[in-house]
Amino acid sequence: MSPTNLHMYALATPLIGAFAVMVLGRYSRRAVAPIVLGVLSFSFAAALTVFLQVLSGGGFRYVVGNWLAPYGIELSVDHLGSLMQVLVSGVALTASVSALKSVANDLQDRQHLFFTLYLILIAGLHGLVLTADAFNVYVLLEIASITAYGLIALGRGRAIVSSFNYVIMGSTGACFYLLGIGYLYILTGTLNMADLARIIPTLQSGPALATAFSFCIVGLWIKMAFFPLHVWLPNAYSDMPDGAAVLVAPLMTKVTIYLMIRFMFSIFSPAYEFIQHAGVQQIVVGMAALGIVCASAMALGQKNLRRMLTYLIIAEVGYMVGGVWLANTQGLTGAILHIVNDALMTLCLFLAVSAIASRAGALDFESLRGLFRRMPVTMAALVVAALSMIGVPPTCGFFSKWYLLLGGIQAGQWLYVGALIFSSLVNAVLFFRVIEIAYFRTPDEGAHGSGHEAVPIREAPAAMLQPLVAAAAALVVVGLATGPLVQHVIRFALPGGF
């Protein structure tokens, strides 16, 4: 195994694992867990090794099958890509520990189907993060989406309807993206990102290029649920099985935002978006601000913990899209940092939700009463994640928000700055409301005295608690490591011109 191929192994092992789970899991349910964990740990270790290599030796490009770009398909293993690879594999590994437990309860004899899809989804995300070919993105995006449709459809109740709506919206997004790529291909004759980036500046910036750009971007926006193209997300994410939500919610939107960054800066250039079409930038940042405010406001109206979180995901998408379109170093740094941080925060929140669901059953606010007493560790982790969402140091959410605010001030986008602060306040209200309900005792408990010491602690199973605690710890550790992370990774991940 030559060290330069490790990034491919990080992708290939989940894929091979998927087949193994499919075949072996049918016969023995006990085979599932070791395969999933083994495959994902290997993948994580490989991604980490590549990341360290990139940090010391710089990024590199890799041609699949030894066909030189632009003829073959090229992969780019650079600072940003390998950071994302570590993120994807790390989140996937952590999530799977909890997912193995919750899926075993939810979907007894369909476990192997679930984990086949689960591992393919992870492989697809790895592929998306690595690829440097515009059409390859389409194929992988569809892999990730189809597996997500399947995972959602495994959920309870009206999950099939949510899944169908997601199919329609997801396919619209994919079709838009494909259309855009078609226009680009007709104009340039190539699909390789670097080659596109070389040719596009030589073309006249005419209507065709603008159409290609806008269709690709809108396609990605639909996939990432950027306001106002978000309507599919709340249902889809809240009807998923818990085991799927812990993987899909942290990673899907974040990887799509990564793709948007790639598309904007590795295919097109900052000059194209921000100088030649400066007016568009204003509109997009304004939309992001509006999206943050509206999604936060809608979150306020929810009565179910998980549904509330889905709206927060939409608000966070607004953070990142807005940050990218601020068109300055601080904003882009903040956006990239927020991809990492938000993935971790969402992971922690959804792990907590899954742990609560395993004990409390329902997730509407009423059933959260008195949870602090019954599940102290889970609730402590939820509080840490909440602090990160509000933006309290030293949790990581504060630091990305800091960069985003700084970028907003530098760009003079006061609307966006205001929206960020507004959403921090709304997050404080939202989470505080949940915490308050969980902190105060249930009405049937005694009014006063030592009577309620008797309520037994009934924590989630260890398999759900360990990843949760790890994720909560990661929020603080990543927060404290913000300096080095920006200094040694994100600074190099910024595209040329920043």
Add this chain to the structure above:
Amino acid sequence: MDAILTEIIAKYNYWIYVVLMMIGFYAMIGKNNLVKKLLGMNIFQTAIILMFISAGVKKGGLIPIIDKQAALEHGVNSALINNPVPHVLMLTAIVVSVSVTGVALALMQRIYRRYGTLEENEILEKMDR
């Protein structure tokens, strides 16, 4: 006038596909019946496929299958042979489209079994109950 005419002659294929796409897109987001939505999606994808394929055409071009013997002896004049890349891409896109259609049909079957209808508003009504 002539300019417009030449423009029409040169581009009318794309315009037809755009009209097809609009039909498909409208059905996807504007129709109430799930089957119609799915049909719209297929029309949309077919239009994209047609657009790609027509981008690969060269006037008077041949199919991209090359006589091995002649190629090795005289080389190939690529200007006379149609562009194979869009075909390849569209093979992949067709597979994706078929897969998504399959998934959607399976979902639809479940929806019908559960709610007894495929009209979106009726499903929503039944869900609320």
Add this chain to the structure above:
Amino acid sequence: MKRIALISTLLAGALLIWGTRDFPSWGDPNAPASRHVSPTYIEGTVKDTSIPNAVTSVLGDYRGYDTMFETVVIFCAGIVVISVLRRPDA
């Protein structure tokens, strides 16, 4: 809802037609798509891969990575269909 659908359809259509303005004419052998990258496949297919059909060689070899994922798409669509149709509840 229908009105929004209609408006966005018309907008998208108008944008797409407007976008074709700087397209090469249909069948133009000098179009960028016909001059960049693709000629190499046509000229190289026999030499590089010994496959006379350029579509096959691009699909199976030059862009084989795409094709691998294409098969994965079918695989996972199959899994999804199985898992959806085997749902225990009605």
Add this chain to the structure above:
Amino acid sequence: MNLQPSTWPLAAVLISLLGTVPILLSERRPNLRETWTVLISLGKFAIIASMLPAVLEGGGYRFTLAEVLPGVAIALRVDAMGMYFALVASFLWILTSIYSIGYMRALDEHDQTRYYASFAVAMSATIGVAFSANLLTLYLFYEMLSLSTYPLVTHKQDAEARSAGRKYLTYLLGTSVALTLPAMILIYVLTGTLDFSVGGILAGKADASTVSILLVLLVFGFAKAAVMPLHGWLPAAMVAPTPVSSFLHGVAVVKVGVFSILRMVFFIFGTGLLADLNLGAVLTALASVTILGASLVALTQDNLKRRLAYSTISQLSYMILGAGMLTTAGMAGGLLHLSMHAFGKITLFLCAGAIYIAAHKSNISEMDGLGRRMPVTYAAFFMASLSIIGMPPMGGFLSKWSLVVGAIDGGQLLLVAVVLVSSLLSAAYFFPIVYRGFFARAAGENGPEEIREAPILCLIPLSVTALFCLGLFLWPSLALQLIQMVVSP
């Protein structure tokens, strides 16, 4: 100033944070748990005191944890100002801990483990604020304090506690996110740093209007200082158990608010800049309104703890008033009042708690004749109220004297009047309590005859703090020395 790198500041902050672990682990053994609490508080005080000599020699310590933003680290520094506050807070924590044991056991409160653990975290946050080396670190510990005191404030977990807790966090978190954070970012944009440095960092970097906006943002952003109109959380928080109230008023929370504002005035804005731009008046105006307004409200309160709460609101603004005078004596008076008020107010609250334990009474109108049954408590109460009013021979006299001198030095005779009038008002709301206690005759059958003094574990702390009110008048040199180092570096 010469600051040596050292891990002692970190130890001073972390000891009580890590101390929560043994406290939580010994949940089922109350005696062990309380031993831990007292040991940790003693250890904390010892660590802080061990750093005192270096500070008195003009040096200090620093510790950098991680550089999180370019030019901004999470870092601690031990200087005269931080040391002054940390000494007061950690010393009073020892007494509050001992008192808590007596109080919580006497009332057989529930969830005592959670109570002691939260207390320890809050103490870490307080010392963290005292030893912060920059605004970001201060903000971090400030938020930590708001959150860790929430379970303390809402300890009763009934409907009233719930709404009080809601108010508490809304005021404190809301202002810090909506006002302090933007101010912090603005300062960073203007100066590229957030480090505290003697003489401020804003000089020459911002114009008068920006500085005044920042000043207002920060004064209201640190809502723990309870400057009107952002004082509403403090009376509401009176639902908390009495040791918590004394912690809020005496040891930590409100002092942290004032301390933060003073830090800003001295180390971010710089007194020179404020004097040049004539912005001291902003501070003194805001402070004067609060001093007089809160004193007037205090007169109307019948609930003892609420009256004390409004008194606190009024007294806190003295410290801001002193800083706003921008004269040496004024600033020294403001800083001195921090400790004088701390000892005085904590005594008053401990007394209020003792009265509640012994007589289960919280309204002043019901306390007739109690002083004769609880002479120690009432004597302490009297001494402390003298200190707050500012009469010799109590410590409060020194700080008020210094404030008056400062006002005269600055030619601000209006401020002299503010100090004097509010002292009269505070006499008016304190003396009736004492008078009723000793001289009024109780009505009704449940007379004070069956009432005895509170448990000894409660009496010791309140006597000690009361004696300190006197002691600080006689031997104020340590406090004065530290303050001198802040005011004229």
